[in-house]
Amino acid sequence: MDDAGAAKDDKTPRTARGERTRRALLSAAAQEFGEKGFHDGSISGITRRAGCALGSFYTYFDTKDDIFRALVNDMSGQVRDYVSPRIAQARDGIDAERIGLLSFLEFARDHKELYRIIDESEFVDQAAYRAHYENTASRMAARLARAAAHGDVRADVEEVHAWAIMGMNVFLGLRYGVWDDSRPAEEIAAIANALIEKGIGARRD
Template sequence: MKSERRTRKLPLVKKLGRAQKLTRAEKQSHIRAALLDAAAKVVGEVGYSAAMVSTITRRAGVAQGTFYNYFSSRQDLFDQLLPSMSNEMLGFINQRSSHAANDVAREKLRFEAYFAYLLARPEFYRILYESELFAPEAFQKHIQVIAQGYQRVLRRATNAGDARAVDPREYEVIAFMLMGARKYLSSRFVRSNDSIRELPDFVTKAYMRFVCNGFWDEQADDASPSLSRQTKKKVLAPEGLLRSEKA
């Protein structure tokens, strides 16, 4: 038990071939990041309700009293955990998709990057979906940030002439449809027995076919059921509606 109470020595930063101690600000940043990372691992393993401060600090390698220099309570940590991981996830996705040649290619890379992030950080899945109950403010903030990001992409595509003009109110609808697709595809094809596996290629192909080409004829309605069996190329775009090159 003694070994568990010892604080882990912080790493040294190498500069010009010589070891240099961390500055006070760097040390504080390191400890805070270590606590958030440990919290992510613990919540990912046992859930919010069973994630104790003592377990988190032991995993982070810091004294339990140190925790309260960075977070006022366990709930304060929970409230900051999802936003922290959301920023990490968005950075990960942007890094993997920024070099795309066009909007369609960018959407494919963004879609694949989301699932690659889940594979790299499997704890994010549980943190996200349990946060609605245990950290509702953080959950709502996450949903708002992601939805607004999607809507900016849609508007940018429309302004660039890469997507058809739609009622501005539809951008929010499309954003939540795409967020829902990721949620349920994660549940069905990626999460298995509390672990995360790679996304099958056929899922990406099906998603891109739907997003880029559409599925139901846009003229189909309840009054003309026969039209619903027709399919044709439509303007469905990256993270929204995109113009098909063959349309």
């Protein structure tokens, strides 16, 4: 593709107003797909929720698949951006995992559509589905490696531990974030963190 073609196909917003419109469409898509699912959700439903003209949709997205793919990436980034700054406040590597789960539970409770959208992406766009979990596990593995270097966890922690902790967090988020959010998130995070500390915490002589 030549430069002219690339410029024509580039749907990145070039103004603050354009970015606001794109953001409104993504937020509307989260509501539409969260309530109806991908197959029953529609572009007209998205634009109606966003309060913008149908033509505005095609300024930023080509198809329903296109906005769904962008939404999966966007929601994955929202989780990261919500959790990461809070983890930075942790006192050590074990506490970082407690805060990570606590923050994720908070996010899931405020964005219950997250699970339906991510789960459906396995069948709509498997690459985006896989990237969501691989990127999350990669960040967790790097965090555990730093914790090991500081002596907070065992020296032999590896990728398997990251995936195991992530799997636990995903299902705790489903059970105590989406299905029933009545139990204090701090309590759930503390119980899970005790398992992590006993499993991979550094041995103190």
